[in-house]
Amino acid sequence: MFKDADFEWLQVIECLKKTGMSLMDVKHFIEMSMQGDDTIDERLTLIIRQKEAVKTQIDDLSQTLKTLEFKEWYYQTAKEAGTTSVPRSMTLDELPEEFREVRKALRGE
Numbered sequence: 673m674f675k676d677a678d679f680e681w682l683q684v685i686e687c688l689k690k691t692g693m694s695l696m697d698v699k700h701f702i703e704m705s706m707q708g709d710d711t712i713d714e715r716l717t718l719i720i721r722q723k724e725a726v727k728t729q730i731d732d733l734s735q736t737l738k739t740l741e742f743k744e745w746y747y748q749t750a751k752e753a754g755t756t757s758v759p760r761s762m763t764l765d766e767l768p769e770e771f772r773e774v775r776k777a778l779r780g781e
Contacts, residue, residue, distance in 0.1 A: 738774050
């Protein structure tokens with residue numbers, strides 16, 4: 673039988689795993705928690721580090737999503753024109769504004 677506190681632990685472990693934290697670090701976090709208040713600073717540091725890692729992941733995924741949205745627009749435009757030469761040859765000013773930075777990045781500009 674699980675107690676309410678056990679479910680909270682499972683939720684915390686799942687959260688930490690989703691951040692990309694290694695199982696060794698999750699285990700270390702649990703061990704520190706079981707040691708009590710003497711490890712508060714170390715646990716706080718670990719949580720802050722993971723929060724920053726998640727922010728980086730979000731930024732990376734956001735850029736990935738923008739690139740996919742650009743490529744969706746690109747191929748939709750190509751499909752309508754019957755050729756990829758149409759979106760490929762567009763100037764930056766001819767592109768939808770939300771895709772200009774993405775195309776510049778893809779082209780290394």
